[in-house]
Amino acid sequence: MNFETLAVHAGHAIDPETGSVAPPIHLSTTFARDPEGVPLGGHTYIRESNPTERQLEAALASVEGGEAALVFASGMAAGIALLQTLPPGSHVIFPDDVYYGFRIAAEQHLPDWGISSTAVAMDDLAAVEAARRPETRLIWIESPSNPLLKVTDIRAVVELAQKAGALTLLDNTFATPALQRPIGMGVDVVLHATTKYFGGHSDVQGGALVFARKDELWERADHVRHILGAVASPFNSWLVLRGIRTLACRMAVQSSGAMEVARMLAGSPAVSAVHYPGLESHPGHEVAKRQMSAFGGMLSFRARGGREAALRAVSRVRLFTRATSLGGVESLIEHRATSEGPQSRTPQDLIRLSIGLEHPDDLTADLEQALEGA
Numbered sequence: 001m002n003f004e005t006l007a008v009h010a011g012h013a014i015d016p017e018t019g020s021v022a023p024p025i026h027l028s029t030t031f032a033r034d035p036e037g038v039p040l041g042g043h044t045y046i047r048e049s050n051p052t053e054r055q056l057e058a059a060l061a062s063v064e065g066g067e068a069a070l071v072f073a074s075g076m077a078a079g080i081a082l083l084q085t086l087p088p089g090s091h092v093i094f095p096d097d098v099y100y101g102f103r104i105a106a107e108q109h110l111p112d113w114g115i116s117s118t119a120v121a122m123d124d125l126a127a128v129e130a131a132r133r134p135e136t137r138l139i140w141i142e143s144p145s146n147p148l149l150k151v152t153d154i155r156a157v158v159e160l161a162q163k164a165g166a167l168t169l170l171d172n173t174f175a176t177p178a179l180q181r182p183i184g185m186g187v188d189v190v191l192h193a194t195t196k197y198f199g200g201h202s203d204v205q206g207g208a209l210v211f212a213r214k215d216e217l218w219e220r221a222d223h224v225r226h227i228l229g230a231v232a233s234p235f236n237s238w239l240v241l242r243g244i245r246t247l248a249c250r251m252a253v254q255s256s257g258a259m260e261v262a263r264m265l266a267g268s269p270a271v272s273a274v275h276y277p278g279l280e281s282h283p284g285h286e287v288a289k290r291q292m293s294a295f296g297g298m299l300s301f302r303a304r305g306g307r308e309a310a311l312r313a314v315s316r317v318r319l320f321t322r323a324t325s326l327g328g329v330e331s332l333i334e335h336r337a338t339s340e341g342p343q344s345r346t347p348q349d350l351i352r353l354s355i356g357l358e359h360p361d362d363l364t365a366d367l368e369q370a371l372e373g374a
């Protein structure tokens with residue numbers, strides 16, 4: 001089945017009791033048992049499992065091509081739950097520009113749990129190879145990455161990990177399965193901040209892990225969620241489930257809008273560099289073309305005049321909203337280093353854009369006037 005069709009129908013069986021076409025939300029925290037004590041519908045208590053969460057998990061597994069999924073309270077909670085399945089003494093290789101929340105977790109929390117890590121330039125395979133240790137249990141990939149839009153050769157890193165007996169996790173938040181299917185490339189676990197494109201409307205927080213196999217790793221992550229408690233609420237699960245239905249068409253429009261914005265910026269004298277994998281000048285363009293069907297709605301660029309010019313341009317937009325986050329229907333702009341705070345390593349001249357569903361001509365016109373004299 002084609003992705004567009006799958007996205008509309010995944011996890012959306014007609015409710016047999018009422019015939020409702022839209023799925024119900026099950027808010028119940030507890031579930032009844034028959035006189036022998038057997039749970040009537042397979043559920044017992046909301047933190048362990050609930051029907052709305054299960055429906056979302058089935059849909060996510062289906063659109064990512066995995067055997068099972070688990071949903072969490074946030075993207076961070078999902079990623080941390082996977083790290084919590086690793087035994088003490090494990091070593092993890094992260095990309096050097098991994099989502100900043102995970103970098104801070106790696107520096108400030110993982111050592112307390114007996115987990116060491118190394119940050120490497122994931123687009124440099126020799127560097128990944130050199131970082132490998134006998135106790136390396138996991139290689140973490142983020143492609144395209146946030147906020148530099150670096151592209152990793154997924155198949156090459158998977159091959160390296162398999163030789164080393166390590167698992168691979170890919171943070172697919174930027175591309176979504178509409179554009180990139182990591183499990184088909186051999187990745188073991190796919191991570192999503194469903195807060196972003198899956199939700200799609202800047203009104204719900206969630207995270208997910210999708211597993212290539214419903215095996216012992218899935219079981220351990222399920223146990224971590226059940227006992228440590230980073231669960232998704234039924235209402236949030238329901239909103240994400242709704243978002244999946246329009247994901248394919250939103251990603252298509254946002255990708256073509258981002259391409260137009262990237263081309264305009266690449267020709268602007270106020271811009272010294274544009275980071276968008278759809279541009280031929282992007283160092284990861286050829287790899288991105290092999291592993292993505294379009295290049296996504298996220299891009300970043302550098303103001304030629306440095307930090308002050310970047311801040312000035314961000315202050316002058318009229319249509320873009322100055323806010324962090326991404327993946328919603330409205331276009332957002334941010335001075336990323338300011339959003340990340342004092343621990344940020346993002347270049348001070350960098351502006352990050354999340355392209356929404358507005359007409360690209362209106363977006364390029366807004367940026368052109370904002371960059372005038374920048």
Ligand SMILES: *Cc1c(COP(=O)(O)O)cnc(C)c1O
Nearest residue numbers: 074075076099146173193195206
């Ligand atoms: C936002 C984001 C996360 C974290 O998701 P939250 O829901 O904010 O916890 C992780 N990875 C990437 C790439 C993100 O953009």
